[in-house]
Amino acid sequence: METSMNYHGKSGRLTELFLGDLAAERFSPEEYLPSEQKLAEHYQASRNTIRRIIGNLLDDGTLTRCDNHRVRINPEKYHELKAARAVPRQITLAFAYAAYPDAMISDVLAGLKRYTAEHDLRLQQLTSPTGHEPMLRALAHAGSLGIDGVLVLPYFMEEYVNVINRLADSGVAVATLSELPGTHCSSICSDDYSGAFAAVNRLIGKYNRPVHFFGPRGEASSTLDRYNAYCRAMTEAGFDREIKTHTSEIQAYGKDPESWTLEDKQERTAELAEAFLKKLKPPASIFCINDYMAQGIYRAAKRLRLEIGRDLTVTGFDDLPMARRLTPPLTSVRSPQGEVGYQAAALLHRLVAGELNIPVHLRVPMEVIERASC
Incomplete structure (x- = not known):
């Protein structure tokens, strides 16, 4: 069964989570699904979002509506669903920055690499050392590049705010290195x-x-x-x-x-x-x-x-x-930029998995290193 369904907006990640729960028998294939209200409470989403997801899954045959108007998993699709979910697609994270590589970027990247290696995730880089435009264009197409979550080194520019918000609204998990006013995504940085x-x-x-x-x-x-x-x-x-x-x-x-x-x-x-x-x-x-x-x-x-x-x-x-x-x-x-990178990857991983439904802003403690200059 084809599972790379073309769901748009914020419901995309939630649809993937819901399909995973169906395959894992979190909802019994022998019983009706809970009501829209209970599903909305379970997934911390609106009833409209749940209704849209169920409607899409009814259209493609994953779910079926019974004579009493209750909804359940389509028995003919259930085993295909489990087989398709048996080997999950590898999650891809990305680090996006318009800058020359320096010690800070190198350390953040090292932390990202450490986490993704430990959790069998893919890591890509979207970089531009000569200007913001190439970076903004790459960010705008991150979803079509197969990227599930992206850590962005942001700048106080309206173009970054607009691209980041559009990317988050499209269903790609986004976090920024320091808070960027005007965006509604998570952030992480040193304190x-x-x-x-x-x-x-x-x-x-x-x-x-x-x-x-x-x-x-x-x-x-x-x-x-x-x-x-x-x-x-x-x-x-x-x-x-x-x-x-x-x-x-x-x-x-x-x-x-x-x-x-x-x-x-x-x-x-x-x-x-x-x-x-x-x-x-x-x-x-x-x-x-x-x-x-x-x-x-x-x-x-x-x-x-x-x-x-x-x-x-x-x-x-x-x-x-x-x-x-x-x-x-x-x-x-x-x-501690290495730790920032590691925690950023962990944050993105949770966002991709649908475990966080509101923006969070994390701060990693710092330390004064005393030397002879004072």
Whole structure:
């Protein structure tokens, strides 16, 4: 029996789950199916959705309506259904990102690979290092590519919101790396807010002075979380009046991946950091929005003959491989991206299986790694 039925919308995954339950004899083939209301409660779906699924299965002969108008499994189709479900189709997950591969993406991918290997799932990548358009086109056709669930590295762009919502509505399970306002899908990321708060609070407590913020406040939820945590730590320490004067909001590179070359992340950041440091009166404490910003501080400090760890105490974020190799090694907030990738795959797996019917937003704890920069 053909089981790859052409059901559209959100009922698609639920239809697959229902067929699996029929084949597994969760509903006895000798008895009538429960009422639409009871089925709706069981699957946490609306009666309209259940009615549409039953109608489709009546049309293709999987179910049959008896003389008393009750519905049951069609005995002539039952054994075909069990045989077709005996070897389930392998689930395919995907990781979609418009960016150059870097340490974060590599670690997330490693976590995804670990989970999919453990659970016999397929994993694909949808990538575009040169711009968003190829990525958006690939996402729009993810369902037709045989992808059951996709983890998306999102950007604060209306095009991403629209594509992600359409994809979720088509029946493909979607989760994003950090929340994207306007979407109605699940998300997962590291707990940037708590990590940043701990790092800034540590700097304040150790040196009893306000901390400078260096980097873009940005639009992404992770970046905003880091800046908001900085503001909270400063306010709780009694430095709320210094937040404005100690915030140096800079944008080192643009929105398109093609502008995120390593040279832009390093040299352009160093130029901005040099202008920033010329306005400071050492000793000073600096919280950088990420390790690339911190590396820019290092380069600028060397040009200005300022010593990291004495004239400037610096904390970065993400704990990229460079952090431990800088001189002196950089204190940074470690983002467990491998665990994020693993948990993201687990989340998608549950979404594909129909175990979650509402969006969930997961946060993975972070850790401040102390080194000689402060």
